[in-house]
Structure formats: structure tokens, C-alpha cells
Amino acid sequence: MESLFKRLSWISATTILLILTSIFVVLFLYAKPAIAEYGLKFLVDSRWGVEVSQPTKPQVSPSTKSSATKATPTTTPKDDNIAVNDEDIAVSDEDIAVNDEDIATDENVAVNDEDIAVSDEDIASQVPSSADEAITADDDIDIDETSKHTKVIYGGLVPIVGTILTTILAMFFAVPIAMGIAIFLSEIAPQSIAKPVGIAIELLAAIPSIIYGMWGLFYFGPLVASVFGGSSVSLLVASLVLAIMIIPFMASLTRDSMNTTPNVLKESAYAMGATKFEVIKDVVFPYAKKGIIGSMILALGRALGETMAVAFVIGGVFTFPKSLTDPTVSIPVVLANSFAESNGISLNVLFYLALILFIISFAVISFAKFYFLRDKK
Amino acid sequence: MIMHIKDFSFTYKGASKPSLKNINLPILENKVTALIGPSGCGKSTLLRSMNRIHDLYPGNKYEGEILLKNLQNQKMENILEIKKENDFIALRQRVGMIFQKPTPFPMSIYDNIAYGLKLQGIKDKTELDKRVEDALKGSALFKEVKDRLNDDARGLSGGQQQRLCIARAVALKPEVLLFDEPTSALDPISTSAIEELIVELKEEVSIAIVTHNMQQASRISDYTAFMYLGDLIEYDKTETIFLNPKQQMTEDYITGKFG
Ligand SMILES: Nc1ncnc2c1ncn2[C@@H]1O[C@H](COP(=O)(O)OP(=O)(O)O)[C@@H](O)[C@H]1O
Ligand SMILES: [Mg+2]
Numbered sequence: 001m002e003s004l005f006k007r008l009s010w011i012s013a014t015t016i017l018l019i020l021t022s023i024f025v026v027l028f029l030y031a032k033p034a035i036a037e038y039g040l041k042f043l044v045d046s047r048w049g050v051e052v053s054q055p056t057k058p059q060v061s062p063s064t065k066s067s068a069t070k071a072t073p074t075t076t077p078k079d080d081n082i083a084v085n086d087e088d089i090a091v092s093d094e095d096i097a098v099n100d101e102d103i104a105t106d107e108n109v110a111v112n113d114e115d116i117a118v119s120d121e122d123i124a125s126q127v128p129s130s131a132d133e134a135i136t137a138d139d140d141i142d143i144d145e146t147s148k149h150t151k152v153i154y155g156g157l158v159p160i161v162g163t164i165l166t167t168i169l170a171m172f173f174a175v176p177i178a179m180g181i182a183i184f185l186s187e188i189a190p191q192s193i194a195k196p197v198g199i200a201i202e203l204l205a206a207i208p209s210i211i212y213g214m215w216g217l218f219y220f221g222p223l224v225a226s227v228f229g230g231s232s233v234s235l236l237v238a239s240l241v242l243a244i245m246i247i248p249f250m251a252s253l254t255r256d257s258m259n260t261t262p263n264v265l266k267e268s269a270y271a272m273g274a275t276k277f278e279v280i281k282d283v284v285f286p287y288a289k290k291g292i293i294g295s296m297i298l299a300l301g302r303a304l305g306e307t308m309a310v311a312f313v314i315g316g317v318f319t320f321p322k323s324l325t326d327p328t329v330s331i332p333v334v335l336a337n338s339f340a341e342s343n344g345i346s347l348n349v350l351f352y353l354a355l356i357l358f359i360i361s362f363a364v365i366s367f368a369k370f371y372f373l374r375d376k377k
Numbered sequence: 378m379i380m381h382i383k384d385f386s387f388t389y390k391g392a393s394k395p396s397l398k399n400i401n402l403p404i405l406e407n408k409v410t411a412l413i414g415p416s417g418c419g420k421s422t423l424l425r426s427m428n429r430i431h432d433l434y435p436g437n438k439y440e441g442e443i444l445l446k447n448l449q450n451q452k453m454e455n456i457l458e459i460k461k462e463n464d465f466i467a468l469r470q471r472v473g474m475i476f477q478k479p480t481p482f483p484m485s486i487y488d489n490i491a492y493g494l495k496l497q498g499i500k501d502k503t504e505l506d507k508r509v510e511d512a513l514k515g516s517a518l519f520k521e522v523k524d525r526l527n528d529d530a531r532g533l534s535g536g537q538q539q540r541l542c543i544a545r546a547v548a549l550k551p552e553v554l555l556f557d558e559p560t561s562a563l564d565p566i567s568t569s570a571i572e573e574l575i576v577e578l579k580e581e582v583s584i585a586i587v588t589h590n591m592q593q594a595s596r597i598s599d600y601t602a603f604m605y606l607g608d609l610i611e612y613d614k615t616e617t618i619f620l621n622p623k624q625q626m627t628e629d630y631i632t633g634k635f636g
Contacts (some may be wrong), residue, residue, distance in 0.1 A: 264476050264477075264478060265480045269429055269482065270430060271430055273496050273549070282484070286482070
């Protein structure tokens with residue numbers, strides 16, 4: 001039995017470690033082309049999806065296939081052009097059909113055969129001409145590629161800053177309120193109030209984040225905008241929605257750890273003449289410190305990676321917010337918004353961002369754990 | 378007489394009958410008064426009434442009087458009339474309490490003792506240092522901890538922690554100290570250290586101590602009260618209670634026939 005338990009716990013610990021490593025490795029492998037392309041400059045570059053022209057390299061061949069393999073970023077715009085050309089062709093086909101109908105009506109009116117022949121000739125002449133147009137259009141692209149070589153630049157600075165700002169602001173709003181709620185529930189409110197309110201808060205903590213996002217978009221954002229001005233999707237709204245989302249979570253964990261303070265410890269502080277406030281500040285908080293900081297770290301991690309609640313209310317634009325009420329974007333939101341429509345290097349870029357988010361979360365949480373929870377001897 | 382409990386009854390919130398009935402008990406100045414009796418007879422309840430720590434939990438009912446001597450004018454004042462928070466604080470600093478389990482605050486050894494002093498409004502660092510040192514010396518702890526005053530108090534042994542709690546209470550220079558089975562969680566060596574300490578302390582303060590341990594009561598107390606099911610059965614000099622009790626029930630308890 002005992003050896004079984006030992007083995008099971010070993011296996012689960014190893015599995016977790018393996019999963020963590022594999023997440024890191026997969027992120028890294030998919031991010032690698034983007035890392036090779038943009039390097040660490042990605043971290044400080046605020047451009048996102050901006051096309052810049054580059055001097056043509058001499059060995060670039062005019063043929064479409066080789067240029068596609070050599071300069072991946074240019075494939076996207078070229079494909080678009082081709083698609084547009086196809087549409088053009090389709091349109092000219094329709095034109096032809098219209099001409100046929102015209103012919104039919106002409107027949108009904110009983111116009112002579114020559115006219116029909118002429119219109120037939122028109123059709124004949126129109127089809128090859130449209131095909132010619134398509135070919136020339138393709139040629140144009142080839143010429144474009146060889147003459148002004150363009151490259152799409154991706155930089156992660158805006159979403160990185162957006163993530164850090166929303167998280168810091170959310171913690172700034174959430175921590176005092178969550179502490180207040182926890183103190184109220186564990187030390188001030190009588191049992192008859194603390195119980196139902198505590199349950200309500202636990203329920204709030206269980207609401208899926210997308211619901212906070214929808215509520216934020218349709219109700220809370222406009223409300224904040226009407227009070228503070230600015231846009232109804234903004235850094236401020238996103239931080240507030242995030243704060244509201246993590247408050248119940250933090251408050252109920254903090255209350256639980258404050259409730260572990262033994263009554264007799266509080267009583268001995270009261271017996272020294274402490275007031276309620278002093279008992280909370282000097283006994284309950286220090287006693288529950290580890291649990292309280294742990295709850296903050298968990299909430300911080302949640303805020304850093306929160307996607308749905310933020311995606312609705314942050315705006316999703318790649319600009320630095322000049323004020324709190326400006327829209328911006330955060331890493332998880334970029335990932336969620338652009339993942340479906342990305343391929344090639346733009347997909348690698350998303351993995352690069354995901355890797356950065358992973359590293360930020362990991363670093364922040366390890367730092368917090370190390371710094372706040374170390375044992376003072 | 379420093380305290381006088383008169384016709385005192387106490388009912389816990391929601392309880393159908395009182396846990397203490399018509400208690401009359403003096404606490405003599407600079408003496409040790411022991412409260413003995415079987416478990417559940419109301420010893421802790423009585424002790425906790427004497428600094429009104431019960432009032433942290435609302436809804437309990439007091440009847441009768443608990444008088445405490447005001448050392449300024451030597452008048453006996455009824456502590457059951459206290460209503461304001463400031464007066465509660467003053468009362469608890471005059472009537473200190475030590476609990477069954479050591480309760481070091483989650484802070485350094487120094488801060489544990491300085492805590493109550495700071496609450497009293499003492500800010501001057503040199504005075505704090507002196508009062509902390511005096512209190513530690515007074516509870517025979519100074520030698521053991523003088524090199525690690527800034528360590529977390531929870532790193533001390535159980536016996537040291539309990540002496541720290543006594544030092545912490547003594548530092549406030551209270552008039553009365555209430556001990557609720559202070560040695561029941563400790564080993565024999567720590568127990569005798571604390572017993573010695575209590576005997577020394579009665580030079581400065583008046584002491585009421587709840588104990589389960591009859592030998593302890595006979596060793597350290599001057600007066601003993603025997604309680605049973607919320608009643609005070611007998612109160613007298615400790616010698617009399619142990620050698621020559623007037624009530625049959627007291628004798629039965631002391632000789633170990635029940636309890
Ligand atoms: N918080 C409480 N609420 C209701 N009844 C209590 C409470 N604490 C103690 N009692 C009751 O009061 C009586 C006396 O308890 P206590 O003073 O703790 O006894 P002792 O300290 O002598 O063992 C017991 O019957 C106990 O059940
Ligand atoms: Mg008791």
C-alpha cells in the first residue's frame with residue numbers, strides 16, 4: 001500500500017513536470033521562426049503587422065514559387081491579389097452570361113443573325129481578354145515582388161505593456177476591496193450575515209469569465225465611460241472588469257485563511273488591550289499572511305492570463321493607451337482574436353507572444369512566492 | 378481585597394440555564410487564589426468574566442457584581458457596568474490573562490512584549506527596551522532569549538512561549554493576572570518553572586489561577602475555591618481546603634473520589 005502511494009505521488013509529480021516542460025517546449029518550437037525573424041527586438045517593438053519595404057536582395061528570382069518559399073511574409077498579400085483576380089474573372093464570366101441573356105432577348109425581338117454573330121464574336125473576344133487581364137495581373141505581382149520587396153513587422157510591446165498595465169491596475173483595485181470584504185466576513189459581520197454573504201461571494205467567484213466580459217461590454221463599460229469619459233472599451237474598463245472578476249476569488253480565499261486564526265490568539269491580543277482594528281492588523285493579518293499572499297498570487301496569475309473577460313472590454317487595438325480611458329490590447333486577447341486567421345510567420349508570432357506570457361507569469365509568480373513567502377529566520 | 382465577586386451569575390448566549398450561579402468570591406491582594414473543580418464546572422467562565430473577555434462574543438448575560446479596586450482612590454468599582462471600548466481596554470490592561478495554550482503573537486520576541494506597551498502609548502525606544510528587558514528578567518526568560526530578541530516568537534519551546542506570554546502580561550504592570558490552566562500543555566520542567574514564576578509574581582500582582590492539578594493548587598496558592606456545576610461550594614485558605622475541608626463534596630473531590 002505504502003509503496004503504491006509513494007509511486008502514485010511520484011508519477012503525478014513527474015507528470016505535472018512533464019506537462020509543464022512540454023508546454024514550454026511546444027511554445028518555443030512554434031515560436032522559433034518568429035524568434036529567429038524578429039529576435040529580442042520583438043519585445044520592444046510596438047509595430048504590429050506593419051508592412052515595410054526592404055531593399056531587394058540580388059539573388060531573389062522573379063519566379064513566384066521561389067519567392068514564396070524565400071520570403072514567406074510576402075505570400076499573404078500576393079495570395080490576396082490572386083484571389084482578387086479570380087473574382088475579377090468571375091465577374092467577367094457574369095458579364096458574359098449577361099451578354100447571353102441579351103442575345104436571348106435580341107432573338108425574341110427577332111433581330112438578324114448578323115447581330116447575333118457579332119455579339120458572339122464579342123463574347124469570344126471578351127473571354128480571352130479577361131484571361132489576359134488575369135495573366136497580366138499575375139505578372140504585375142511578380143514585378144512588384146522583385147522591384148519593391150516588402151516585409152511585415154510584428155512587435156509585441158503593445159500587448160506586453162497592455163497585459164502588465166491591466167494586471168497591475170486590476171490588482172491595485174482588487175486587493176484593498178478583497179481585503180475589506182474578507183475582514184468584514186471573518187472579523188466584523190455577525191455569523192447570520194457572514195454566512196450568506198460568504199456563499200454569495202463564492203458563487204461570484206465561480207461565474208465564467210466570459211459572462212463578466214459580456215456584462216462589462218454591455219453594461220459596465222458604458223457606465224464607466226459615462227463617469228470617467230473616454231471610450232466604453234478601454235484599459236480602465238478592462239482593469240475594472242478584471243478586478244471585479246478576481247475580487248470574489250481573492251476575498252473568499254483570504255477570508256478562509258483569516259478564519260484559521262485561533263480564537264485564543266485573538267483573545268490574548270484583546271486581553272492586552274488591543275482594539276478590533278489592532279487585532280486584525282497585528283494578529284490576524286500576520287497570522288494568515290501566507291494564505292493571504294497565496295490568494296493574491298493566484299489572483300495575479302488569473303489576471304495575467306485572463307482572456308475572455310478582457311477581450312470584450314479592452315478594445316483590441318494595437319496602440320499604447322495615452323490615458324486610462326484609451327483602448328489597447330493584451331497578450332491573451334491578441335492570441336484569442338488572431339489565432340484562427342493566422343498562418344505562417346504570423347502564427348509563429350502568436351506563439352512567441354504566448355511564450356512571453358508564459359515566461360512573465362512564471363517569473364512574476366516565482367518572484368512573488370520567493371519574495372513574500374520565504375521563511376524569515 | 379482587590380476584586381470581589383458578589384452574587385454573580387452568568388448565562389451564555391442561547392443557553393437555557395446559567396453556567397455560574399450566585400458566586401461570591403474575594404480575590405485578595407498579592408495572594409494566589411486557585412479555582413479548582415471538575416471539568417465543565419465553570420472555572421474558565423468565571424475567570425473570563427473577570428476581565429470581560431466574554432464580551433468579544435455578544436449576547437451573554439451577567440448578573441450581580443464584580444468589583445475591582447481602583448488603586449487611585451481605593452474604591453471598589455463594578456466592572457460589569459463598563460460599556461465603552463476605551464474602558465474595556467483599560468480594564469484588560471489592569472486585569473491580564475494567560476491562556477491554557479501559549480499564544481505568542483506572530484511577531485518577534487521583542488515585539489511580543491513591546492506590543493501591549495505600544496498599545497498603552499509608550500513610544501520612547503529606550504523606555505520600551507528597558508520595560509521589555511525587565512519583563513523578560515521578571516519571567517526568567519532573559520538569559521535564554523537575549524541573543525535572539527528579533528527572532529519569531531513562535532520558534533521558542535512551549536514552556537518558553539508560555540513564559541513569554543506571562544512576561545508580556547507582566548510588562549503592562551497589571552493589578553490582577555488571570556491564569557487559565559497555564560501549565561496543562563507543558564512538560565514537568567516547564568511547569569515547575571512557571572509555578573516558581575507565579576509565586577514570585579505575587580509580590581507585584583494579585584493572581585487567580587484555574588488548575589486541574591490539585592498538587593499545583595496546594596503548592597502555589599494561598600486561597601482555594603472549589604466549584605461544582607456552576608456553584609461555588611467552598612472557599613478558604615488553601616491549607617484548610619486541603620487538610621480540613623468543611624464540605625463533604627470538597628473532601629471527596631480532593632481525595633479523588635470524583636472529578
Ligand atoms: N461558549 C459557550 N457557550 C455556551 N456554553 C458554554 C460555552 N463555553 C462553556 N460553556 C458551558 O459552560 C459550562 C462551564 O464551562 P467552563 O467554564 O469552560 O468549564 P471549566 O473551565 O470549569 O472546565 C459548561 O457546561 C460548558 O458547557
Ligand atoms: Mg476551562
